[in-house]
Amino acid sequence: MRSSIVTIPVIRLNGAIMSGGGQLRQSLSLASTAGLLEKLFGYNDAPAVAISINSPGGSAVQSRLIYRRIRDLAAEKNKTVLIFVEDVAASGGYMIAVAGDEIIADPSSIVGSIGVVTATFGLNQAIAKLGIERRVHTAGRNKVTLDPFLPEKEEDIERLKALQLEVHETFIDIVKERRAGKLRDDPDLFTGLFWTARRGLDLGLVDQLGDMRSVLNARFGPKTRLQLITQPRGLLGRRLGLFGTGAGLSPTEIVGAAIGGLVEAIETRALWNRFGL
Numbered sequence: 001m002r003s004s005i006v007t008i009p010v011i012r013l014n015g016a017i018m019s020g021g022g023q024l025r026q027s028l029s030l031a032s033t034a035g036l037l038e039k040l041f042g043y044n045d046a047p048a049v050a051i052s053i054n055s056p057g058g059s060a061v062q063s064r065l066i067y068r069r070i071r072d073l074a075a076e077k078n079k080t081v082l083i084f085v086e087d088v089a090a091s092g093g094y095m096i097a098v099a100g101d102e103i104i105a106d107p108s109s110i111v112g113s114i115g116v117v118t119a120t121f122g123l124n125q126a127i128a129k130l131g132i133e134r135r136v137h138t139a140g141r142n143k144v145t146l147d148p149f150l151p152e153k154e155e156d157i158e159r160l161k162a163l164q165l166e167v168h169e170t171f172i173d174i175v176k177e178r179r180a181g182k183l184r185d186d187p188d189l190f191t192g193l194f195w196t197a198r199r200g201l202d203l204g205l206v207d208q209l210g211d212m213r214s215v216l217n218a219r220f221g222p223k224t225r226l227q228l229i230t231q232p233r234g235l236l237g238r239r240l241g242l243f244g245t246g247a248g249l250s251p252t253e254i255v256g257a258a259i260g261g262l263v264e265a266i267e268t269r270a271l272w273n274r275f276g277l
Contacts, residue, residue, distance in 0.1 A: 004221075004223065005223045005224075005225055006046075006047065006220040006221060006223065006224045006225065007043065007045070007046055007224075007225045007226075007227050008046055008047075008048060008049070008050050008216055008220065008224060008225070008226055008227065009039070009040050009042075009043040009046055009049050009050070009227045009229055010040075010049075010050045010051070010052065010212070010226050010227060010228050010229065011033075011036045011037070011039075011040050011050075011051055011052070011228075011229050011230075012051075012052045012054070012228070013028055013033060013051060013052065013053050013054070013055060013066075013096065014026060014028075014052075014053075014054045014055065014086075015027045015028050015054075015055060016028070016055065016056060016057070016058040017029065017055060017057060017058030017059045017062045017063050017066075017092045017093070017096075018058050018059055018062065019059050019061070019062055027058070028055060028058070028062065028066065028096075029059070029062045029065075029066075030062055030065040030066055030069060033066055033069075034069060035231055036229060036230075036231055037066075037069055037070060037073055038073070039229045039231075040073075040229055041073040041074070041076070041077045041079055043227070044077075046079070047080065047220065048079060048080040048081070048082050048220075049074075049079050049080070049081055049082070050082045050083075050084060050212060050216065050226070051070070051081065051082070051083050051084070051099075051100065052084045052085075052086060052212060053083060053084070053085055053086065053089045053093055053096060053097050054085075054086035054087050054088060054089070054093075055088065055089060055090075055092065055093030055096065056088050056090050056091065056093060057090055057091025057092035057093050057094075057095075057113065058091070058092050059092060060092060060095075060116065060167050060170075060171070062092070063091075063092030063093075063095040063096055064095060064170070064174070066096050066099075067095050067096050067098070067099045067174065070096070070099035070100075071099050074099075074101075080101050080102075081099060081100045081101050081102075082100060082101065082102050082104065082215075082216075083096075083097045083099070083100030083102065083103045083104065084104050084105070084211070084212040084215070085097060085103065085104070085105035085106065085109040085111060085197060085206070086106070086109065087109060087110065088109065088110040088111075089103075089105070089109065089110075089111050090110055090111060090112060090113035090194050091113040091114070091115065094111055094112060094113065094114065094175075094205070095171060095174060095175075097111070098174060098175055098178040098179060099178070102207045102208065103205070103206045103207050103208075104206065104207065104208045104209070104210050104211075104212070104215050105197035105200065105206045105208075105209060105210075106197060106209070106210075106211060107196065107197055107198045107209050108196055108197070108198075109196065109197040109200075110194050110195070110196060110197075111194065111195060111196075111197050111200040111205050111206060112189075112193060112194035112195050112200060112203075112205055113192055113193070113194040114171055114172065114175055114189065114190045114191075114192065115168060115171075115190070115191065115192025116164040116165075116167045116168045116171065116192075168190075172190050175190075179204055179205070182204035182207070183203065183204040183205070184202065184203045184204050186203055189203060197209060212226070213226065
């Protein structure tokens with residue numbers, strides 16, 4: 001057992017995965033995580049890096065970009081990556097998790113959901129009842145595919161499902177590559193189902209049950225020091241403050257931020273609700 005102090009750098013990836021990152025709500029994207037990842041892998045003397053994940057998923061593209069950046073940095077810096085799951089690492093959150101050389105989770109954590117989902121609303125009957133006439137002019141007959149204000153077309157649904165299958169195959173390939181030799185041959189593994197980490201251990205989705213501090217102390221010694229890496233709040237966060245006072249912002253900026261925050265909140269809440277969280 002090591003007697004000297006070992007420092008393990010740690011970052012927390014917490015939130016739904018959305019392109020660009022939210023202004024009023026914590027979310028994950030390559031843009032919002034790239035700086036943290038660079039700092040994480042900048043600890044040259046650290047024997048490993050640790051990433052805590054708590055995400056219900058979201059954008060397939062951003063999930064893969066974050067996954068890819070972690071693997072590229074791990075190869076460049078020759079670092080072992082230890083992933084620790086909090087409440088949930090599902091869908092895109094699990095895609096990021098498989099970037100780890102090992103995945104450790106609490107027994108009650110939720111993992112899996114290896115699938116693809118597209119959700120929208122059908123509002124054509126609603127606007128008809130309100131007496132609203134929508135006028136859309138396009139160049140290109142498929143420019144209004146799956147428009148929520150128009151009735152669904154079977155051909156549009158088939159086209160969407162074909163796209164989803166391609167994205168799903170990419171997801172499956174990543175999991176199979178990273179978890180090679182660990183996954184159980186289970187027919188439900190890639191159906192979008194999710195499990196507790198206790199069951200995930202049996203399926204080969206995780207490597208160990210436990211929490212970050214206990215696992216790292218056991219592995220690197222009782223003097224192990226966890227160095228949490230954070231990044232400064234964005235300009236909007238500094239201006240709005242904890243309760244959104246909006247000092248220094250114009251009324252238009254405040255209204256725009258509020259509307260954007262409301263949409264993000266609804267989308268994010270729907271993602272977490274899928275897992276009972």
